[in-house]
Amino acid sequence: MPVINRVADLHDEITAWRRDFHENPELLYDVHRTAGIVAQKLKEFGCDEVVPGIGKTGVVAVIRGRKSGSGKVIGLRADMDALPIEEATDLPYKSKVPGKMHACGHDGHTAMLLGAAKYLAETRNFDGTAIMIFQPAEEGGGGGDAMVKDGLMTRWGIQEVYGLHNMPGIPLGTFAVRKGPAMAAADRFIIDIEGKGGHGAMPHLCVDPVQAGFAIGLAMQTIVSRNVDPIESAVVSITSVKAGEAFNVIPQTLRMLGTVRTFKPEIQDLVEARMKELVGCVGTVDYQRGYPVTFNHADQTDFAVKVAQSVVGADKVDPETPPLMGAEDFSYMLNERPGSYIFLGNGDTAACHHPAYNFDDNAIPVGTSYLAKIVEAAMPA
Numbered sequence: 001m002p003v004i005n006r007v008a009d010l011h012d013e014i015t016a017w018r019r020d021f022h023e024n025p026e027l028l029y030d031v032h033r034t035a036g037i038v039a040q041k042l043k044e045f046g047c048d049e050v051v052p053g054i055g056k057t058g059v060v061a062v063i064r065g066r067k068s069g070s071g072k073v074i075g076l077r078a079d080m081d082a083l084p085i086e087e088a089t090d091l092p093y094k095s096k097v098p099g100k101m102h103a104c105g106h107d108g109h110t111a112m113l114l115g116a117a118k119y120l121a122e123t124r125n126f127d128g129t130a131i132m133i134f135q136p137a138e139e140g141g142g143g144g145d146a147m148v149k150d151g152l153m154t155r156w157g158i159q160e161v162y163g164l165h166n167m168p169g170i171p172l173g174t175f176a177v178r179k180g181p182a183m184a185a186a187d188r189f190i191i192d193i194e195g196k197g198g199h200g201a202m203p204h205l206c207v208d209p210v211q212a213g214f215a216i217g218l219a220m221q222t223i224v225s226r227n228v229d230p231i232e233s234a235v236v237s238i239t240s241v242k243a244g245e246a247f248n249v250i251p252q253t254l255r256m257l258g259t260v261r262t263f264k265p266e267i268q269d270l271v272e273a274r275m276k277e278l279v280g281c282v283g284t285v286d287y288q289r290g291y292p293v294t295f296n297h298a299d300q301t302d303f304a305v306k307v308a309q310s311v312v313g314a315d316k317v318d319p320e321t322p323p324l325m326g327a328e329d330f331s332y333m334l335n336e337r338p339g340s341y342i343f344l345g346n347g348d349t350a351a352c353h354h355p356a357y358n359f360d361d362n363a364i365p366v367g368t369s370y371l372a373k374i375v376e377a378a379m380p381a
Contacts, residue, residue, distance in 0.1 A: 002311060003365045004372060006122070010115050014368060015361045017041075018111035019093040022359070025082030025100040025107075028141040029056045034080045034110065038134050041114055045121040047132070055147030059134040061117060062156065065126035065379060072128035072379045075153075075161040075337070076371050077330060078113035079106045079138035088355035104352045105166040108359035108367070110134060112164075115364065116371035128379035131156050133333075142291070144329035153336045160300055161339035162374050163330045164367060168352060170345035172362055175308040175370070176321035177342040179301045183294035184235075184261040185268055186327030189275065191216065193283035197252035209254040210243050212282050217241070217256065219278045227274050234271055235261040235325050254283075261325040263293055294331040297338040304340040307377050311369045344370070 017037075026034055035057050042050045042061040049062035087094050087101035095101040102108075117132045133152065137143030152158065170176055193216070195209030217238055228234045238258040244251030260275075262268045272287045279285050301319075308317045321343065330341050344367045350356040 004119065004369045006119055007115060007368045007372065008365050010118065010368070011365050014111050014115040014364050017114055018107050018359065018361060018364070021107035021110055022102045023093050023096050025095050025097055025102050026080075027084060027100060028081055028137040028139065029143065031057050031080045031136045035059050035134065035136070038080070038110065038114065042117055042132065045118045047117065047121055054152060055136065055143055055150045057136040058143060058147045060152065060156065061132040063117065063120050063124070063130045063132065065128050065130070065381060066124045067127035067381050068129070070127040070379055073131060073157045073159050074128065074375055074378050075131040075133055075156075075158040075333070076113060076116065076374060077133040077135055077161060077163040077333060078109040079135050079143070080110050081106060081136055081139050081141070081143070083139055083353060085353070085355050089358060091358060101355070102359070103354060103357045104139065105346065105357070105359040106138065108166055108363065109164065112364055112367040113371060115368040119368070119372050120375055125381050126376050126379040127381045130375045131158055138329050142329055142332070144332040148332050148336055153333075158337055160378065161333045161337045162300070162304065162341075162371075163333075163339070164342045164344050164370065165328065166346040166359055166363060166367075167343040168346045168349045168357070170343060172345045172347040172360060173312050173366055174316040174318070174345040175312065175342050176318040177296065177301055177304060177308070177340060178319065178321050178323060179296050179298045181263040181293050181323050182296050182341055183323065183328045183331070184263055184325045185293045186290040187260040187268065187272070188288050188290060189258055189260065190286040191256040191279055191283055193254045195250070195252055195254070198250050200248040200250055203250060206250045208250050210251065213241065213243065213254040213256060216279055216282070220275060223271055223274045227270060228267060232267050233263055233323075233325075234267050235259070236271060261327070263323065291327040291329045292331045292335060294328045294341055295334055296340045297334070300338050301340040303378065304342050304374070307373050308342060308370055310373060310377070311366055342370070
C-alpha cells in the first residue's frame, strides 16, 4: 500500500502548518509558540492525552487504538527548533524573525508528525497506544536528553521509538537507513594556552602562545592519521582560534575551539587522551562529551525498512546507507529504548544548515504516511 489516501487529502493542510512554522522559527527550548500550536492542534484532533512542558517545552500526546489487547506502546518523535541563521531565500513564507530560520527542516518534521497524529486520531486502526513526541532543542540543546530525564519513556511506557530526518541529496520519494551506528557522537573541546605576552619586536623576552598553538594544531591532525586504526572513523576539527588584537603585541593567551566525531566509545576515549597528551603542560584541555552515537537497533530497523518499502516500493529504500558524521540527539531516546532513525529524501536542495535550505513540501505525504504506518504495522488491529 503506497501513500495513505487520507494523508494525501491532508497534504495542503499539513503544508500550511509547515509554512507557518517556517515563518516563525524559534530556537532551542524557546519554542513556546510552536509548542503551543502543536498542543492546541493535538487537542483539536481528539488525542486522549496532551501534556506540554516535558523536557522544559516538549509536548507529548497519547492516541489509543480501537483495541488495546496487545499492550504495545510505540513512540514517534519530531523536533521543533530552528537555527540561528539569517535566511537567504525569496520564499513567500520566508522567516519573519531576523537571524533565525528553519534551516534543517524541523518545521517539516513537526508538521508531518502532526499530520500523522491527526490521521491516527481519526482512524485508530491499531491495537495498542501511540505516543506523539514533539521535542525542543535538538540543535545543540540536548532536548532529547531533557525529555528522557523528565520521564518520557517510563511515564508513558514507551517500548519502541522511531524518528525521521529529511535529507537533501536523496531523491524525493525515497528513504535511506542503516543498522548500527547511523550518526556520530559529537564532542567539543576548548584548549587554552597561557604564554607570556610582550612586544612583538622583542620575542626573546616573551613566551609566544601563538607558536605553541600552531604546533599543537598541526600535531592534532596526527591523532586520526597516526593514532586511530585506519579501519575506524574519527574527525578532529579545530574550528576557532583566538589570540591577540594588535600587530605589534605577542598575546598572553590563545584559545582554540573544535569538534570531535566518532562512532565508538573506545575511539572517543583515545582521541580525548591523545589530545590531552599533545597539549601537555603547555595548556589545558576542556573536553566535553556531547550527543552520543545514534545507534539503530537491528530488528526495529528491519521493520522500518519494510514500512518504508510499503510506502514507496522496495527499490526506493536504501537499507545500507553510509553512516554520517553529523550528530542527532534522538540518540538519547535510542539509548533508552530500541528503535530506528530513517532519512527521508528531500531532493536536490541546499544542504541542511545552509541559509538557502528549504524543506520540500512534496515529501510530506511520504513522510507522514511512513510515521502513521509505523504505528499501524507495529500494532495491527
